[in-house]
Amino acid sequence: MDERKTTGTMSEADLARLLSQVRAGDADAWGELYRQYAAAIFRFCRRVLPAREDAEDATTEIFMKVRQKLGTYDSSRPFTAWLYKVASNHCWDTLRRRRIRQDLETGDLDTLPLEHPDPSQIERLQAEHTSKEVRAGLAKLPDRARMALALRYYADMSYDEIADTLGVRRAFVGVLLLRARHQLRDALTQGGAFAALKASAGGKS
Amino acid sequence: MNRTDGHFDEVTVLLYLEHQLDPGRLSEVSAHLAGCSACRGLLHALEGESLWLREALAAEEEAVPSYLTSAPQRSNTHWGWIAAFALAMGGVYTLWSGFIQPWYAEASQAGFTQGNLMTMLFFSGAFWKGWDSMRTLMEFLPLATLGAIGVWVLRKQWRHFTPVAFVMGAVLCALAMPPSAMAVEVHHGDPSYTLSAGQEVKTDLIAAGERIRIDGDVDGDLIVFSPSVTVNGHVKGDILGFGQEIQVNGPVDGNVRVWCQSLSLNSSVAKNVMSWTGRTELGEKASVGGTITMFSGASELDGRVGGDLLAYVGDLDLNGTLGGDANVRGDRLTVGSTAEIMGQTKFRGRRQPQVSEGAKLASPIDVTLRKPGPNYGQIAYYWHAVLLWGASFLFGLLLLFLFPAFFARAVSTANKAGVSIGLGILLLFATPIVAVIVCITIVGLGVGIVGLLVYAIAIYAAQIFIASWLGEKMMGIGAGIGPAIARLAIGLAVLRVLRMVPYVGPIFGLLFTVWGLGALALAIHRSMRTQAVAAA
Numbered sequence: 001m002d003e004r005k006t007t008g009t010m011s012e013a014d015l016a017r018l019l020s021q022v023r024a025g026d027a028d029a030w031g032e033l034y035r036q037y038a039a040a041i042f043r044f045c046r047r048v049l050p051a052r053e054d055a056e057d058a059t060t061e062i063f064m065k066v067r068q069k070l071g072t073y074d075s076s077r078p079f080t081a082w083l084y085k086v087a088s089n090h091c092w093d094t095l096r097r098r099r100i101r102q103d104l105e106t107g108d109l110d111t112l113p114l115e116h117p118d119p120s121q122i123e124r125l126q127a128e129h130t131s132k133e134v135r136a137g138l139a140k141l142p143d144r145a146r147m148a149l150a151l152r153y154y155a156d157m158s159y160d161e162i163a164d165t166l167g168v169r170r171a172f173v174g175v176l177l178l179r180a181r182h183q184l185r186d187a188l189t190q191g192g193a194f195a196a197l198k199a200s201a202g203g204k205s
Numbered sequence: 206m207n208r209t210d211g212h213f214d215e216v217t218v219l220l221y222l223e224h225q226l227d228p229g230r231l232s233e234v235s236a237h238l239a240g241c242s243a244c245r246g247l248l249h250a251l252e253g254e255s256l257w258l259r260e261a262l263a264a265e266e267e268a269v270p271s272y273l274t275s276a277p278q279r280s281n282t283h284w285g286w287i288a289a290f291a292l293a294m295g296g297v298y299t300l301w302s303g304f305i306q307p308w309y310a311e312a313s314q315a316g317f318t319q320g321n322l323m324t325m326l327f328f329s330g331a332f333w334k335g336w337d338s339m340r341t342l343m344e345f346l347p348l349a350t351l352g353a354i355g356v357w358v359l360r361k362q363w364r365h366f367t368p369v370a371f372v373m374g375a376v377l378c379a380l381a382m383p384p385s386a387m388a389v390e391v392h393h394g395d396p397s398y399t400l401s402a403g404q405e406v407k408t409d410l411i412a413a414g415e416r417i418r419i420d421g422d423v424d425g426d427l428i429v430f431s432p433s434v435t436v437n438g439h440v441k442g443d444i445l446g447f448g449q450e451i452q453v454n455g456p457v458d459g460n461v462r463v464w465c466q467s468l469s470l471n472s473s474v475a476k477n478v479m480s481w482t483g484r485t486e487l488g489e490k491a492s493v494g495g496t497i498t499m500f501s502g503a504s505e506l507d508g509r510v511g512g513d514l515l516a517y518v519g520d521l522d523l524n525g526t527l528g529g530d531a532n533v534r535g536d537r538l539t540v541g542s543t544a545e546i547m548g549q550t551k552f553r554g555r556r557q558p559q560v561s562e563g564a565k566l567a568s569p570i571d572v573t574l575r576k577p578g579p580n581y582g583q584i585a586y587y588w589h590a591v592l593l594w595g596a597s598f599l600f601g602l603l604l605l606f607l608f609p610a611f612f613a614r615a616v617s618t619a620n621k622a623g624v625s626i627g628l629g630i631l632l633l634f635a636t637p638i639v640a641v642i643v644c645i646t647i648v649g650l651g652v653g654i655v656g657l658l659v660y661a662i663a664i665y666a667a668q669i670f671i672a673s674w675l676g677e678k679m680m681g682i683g684a685g686i687g688p689a690i691a692r693l694a695i696g697l698a699v700l701r702v703l704r705m706v707p708y709v710g711p712i713f714g715l716l717f718t719v720w721g722l723g724a725l726a727l728a729i730h731r732s733m734r735t736q737a738v739a740a741a
Contacts (some may be wrong), residue, residue: 039269047262053617055516056270057731117215119250126257134261153255154262159225174220181219181254 010036015079026136034063037080041087047138048091058094062087084155088106088147088165095143119122122185129188138186151179213237218247222255270613280494396429400438417448419455426459434465445475447641460495464641470508477512487525496529496689513548540564579705594701601669601693612673612689615728619674622720629667629723636660667721672696674724 010018018036021029045055065086073082129137138146144166151157151165160163163170213234219236220226238244331429366492397416400406400423409425417431419438422546426442432449436457452469453461460476468480471488478487485501487493491508498515503523508513513529521533526542530548542563550566552558553573560570579626580586605612619625640660643653676692679699703713 008623033601042318043263043265046267051620052267054621056614056617060731078637097597117247121256122247122250131261131264132266134257135264135266138261147256150262159223174216174223175226177223178216179256184258 001111011114016075019070019073019075019079029065037083038063041083044084044087044150044154045091045156047135048088048143048147049094050139058087058091062090065090081157081161084151084157085161085165088155088157088161092147095147125185125188133188136185137184140187141180141183142196144176145183148173149180149184190202212241212244212247214248215251218244219251222248222251261314268619270610326489402438479686489525491525507543538570540566540570581707590701590705594697597665597668597697597701598694599667599671599699601672602690604666604669605689605693609686611732612670612727614731615670616677617671617723618728618731619670619720619724621724621727625723625727626716626720627723627724629721631720632722632726633664633719663722663725664718666699667718667725668700669693669721670724670728671717671721677701 018029018033022033038059042055042059043060045062046052049055049058066083069086075081119160138149141149147166150163151162157165159170159173162168162176166173166176168176216235217226217230221231221238226234226677228577229375237419238248260598302477336513378388396413396414397418398412400410400412400420400421402420404421406423406425409428409726410423411428412419413430415431416433417435419427419429419434419436419440422439422441424441426445427436427440428445429451430447434446434448434451436444436451436453436455438455439458440455441458444453444457444461444463446461446465447465448463449466450469451463451465451467452471454471456501457474459474460478461470461474462479464481466483467486468482468484469486470478470491470493471489473492473494475494475696477497478493479498481500483502485499485504485506487497487504487508487510488505489507493508493512495511496512496514497506497510500517502519502520504516504520505524506527507524509526509528511528514531514533516531516535518533518535520537520539521535522541523531523544523546525543526545526547528547530551531546531550534550534553536554537556538554538558540558540560542561543563544561547567549568549571551571551573553575555575555640557574558570560566637657637660640656641654661663673689673693673696676694676696676699678693679695680688700713700717704710704717706713
């Protein structure tokens with residue numbers, strides 16, 4: 001069972017029947033599909049795009065694409081995986097078109113210290129910050145870092161899917177995720193290691 | 206990914222946690238973890254962090270906009286009704302101008318009424334009474350309210366309304382159009398058009414070109430679109446003119462209605478004159494059987510007018526004869542020695558009117574002088590502000606109840622202040638120009654006029670969305686209709702107060718208008734995209 005976020009409680013059989021009805025042009029079925037997933041996709045967009053109205057527009061546009069591309073969906077794969085793939089591609093394209101991607105390019109592993117951090121510091125951070133504060137911290141991250149975390153920990157995408165969406169090699173997805181975690185930790189502690197990291201990297205980030 | 210100080214680095218531990226290591230590496234890390242409490246500690250910390258991230262990302266802390274969860278239902282679509290309503294308005298306008306008003310004009314000639322509907326409304330109807338305080342209220346509310354009620358009633362009637370409504374609107378238009386559209390002669394000048402003396406057009410004549418000269422006779426109405434129009438012939442119907450300079454030297458049996466820079470009238474008009482002009486001149490030899498209604502920068506009336514005069518003007522020189530009442534609002538009124546006014550004269554303006562000794566007035570001029578700018582010392586000023594607030598609040602409530610999803614979307618769109626303001630500025634100035642151009646394409650006359658009406662409503666509605674946006678910023682986003690009404694009320698009150706600030710108030714007003722107009726247009730665009738998803 002695919003555990004990605006949805007708002008509905010639809011079984012796989014029901015979903016398969018619904019999808020076949022949508023493909024057959026049933027408007028009511030399309031409405032039902034939309035209602036099942038619109039909220040989850042809106043929240044995903046809300047996590048990765050800078051403004052609420054951007055997320056609203058993106059949700060609409062993603063479903064336009066879903067409608068257009070539904071014929072290409074391989075029903076042997078989980079529908080939500082495909083849906084989030086469409087959504088993440090759209091959001092990433094949106095950010096790219098706006099040229100507001102500010103984070104580092106791929107492969108700069110040297111900017112990530114190969115260290116063994118103190119686990120207690122990580123755990124203290126978790127204890128001290130609420131979900132709301134974490135989301136506020138996420139909003140401060142560079143687009144790619146925020147996107148990577150949302151793809152992995154909200155949309156439950158595999159490393160292959162993340163690599164494909166963000167246009168990076170699969171081998172760097174782990175680095176990307178870890179760097180995003182570091183950036184989030186630093187955003188929550190306001191400065192610290194990440195600021196030093198940026199300085200050592202010559203301000204590339 | 207190496208060991209550091211005898212331990213695995215953080216990337217390796219994360220990849221282990223996320224099952225991303227190849228089997229060989231996996232065994233190596235597993236074996237190390239079994240005997241290393243520091244690496245196990247890091248693994249647990251990262252695992253906790255993953256859970257922490259998942260919870261934070263999945264939290265449903267803010268409501269999903271209702272239109273996103275309900276949009277695909279076709280029955281929620283308002284656009285069909287709105288299009289139908291616009292079409293119906295076009296049809297009603299055509300009915301009014303094609304049937305009702307001519308009927309009134311005939312009744313007027315037979316002595317049953319005085320003037321046409323418009324002048325009756327302006328001069329003697331209840332509409333005119335209490336105009337001072339009710340002006341803004343009445344300018345927009347009737348049209349908007351009627352329209353909204355119409356849409357609401359129709360929505361209740363049919364569930365699957367879109368095709369029905371569209372067909373109904375189209376049929377109404379089709380029924381209304383033919384009487385004027387069938388009997389008409391159309392000319393596009395290349396570049397100019399002239400109807401020579403001795404020639405006669407037996408039907409209505411619609412002409413457009415660089416210069417239009419009508420020396421012959423027109424049995425029906427004359428509708429002209431041109432920078433320069435000269436009418437020397439006899440027009441047995443109405444003259445409807447859009448242009449820069451319009452000169453009428455030949456007799457007109459009907460009405461003259463013009464939108465132009467300059468109107469010069471030197472002949473007899475059997476019925477009424479209505480002008481929106483920079484300058485209006487009624488020559489000494491000119492006579493108007495009915496009334497004159499003018500919105501003009503500068504005007505000179507030297508001829509004879511049988512009925513009443515209603516003038517919103519900058520300067521008005523009155524040297525001719527007026528059979529009825531004169532109601533003048535403007536900067537300056539000069540009544541010359543040859544002037545004669547047989548009815549009551551009212552003047553509301555900034556300066557005392559100048560009346561020559563020889564002028565014959567049935568009664569002294571009723572003068573109300575107003576100071577430039579708002580009078581902060583008068584209670585009436587604040588009462589007027591409260592009335593205006595009430596009008597906008599009522600209108601906002603209508604929008605909120607009739608189109609809740611669209612309302613929320615427009616308010617949310619106002620967040621994009623830069624784009625909204627830019628688009629609003631463009632729309633504010635470009636829409637009237639486009640509407641006039643649409644009018645010139647003959648088929649688009651109704652569309653153009655409806656477009657201008659919608660434009661006027663949109664300008665008024667603009668403040669509603671900005672007020673709600675402002676209310677949201679002040680009070681936060683609360684779910685339900687109660688907080689939405691409160692946001693609207695508070696926001697409108699703040700906007701009204703800001704508009705009352707000396708000197709900068711009008712600038713605020715303009716800013717809110719362009720901002721709201723842009724947000725409204727963007728929201729319509731976004732809604733249409735949503736509908737495309739829903740209806741595809």
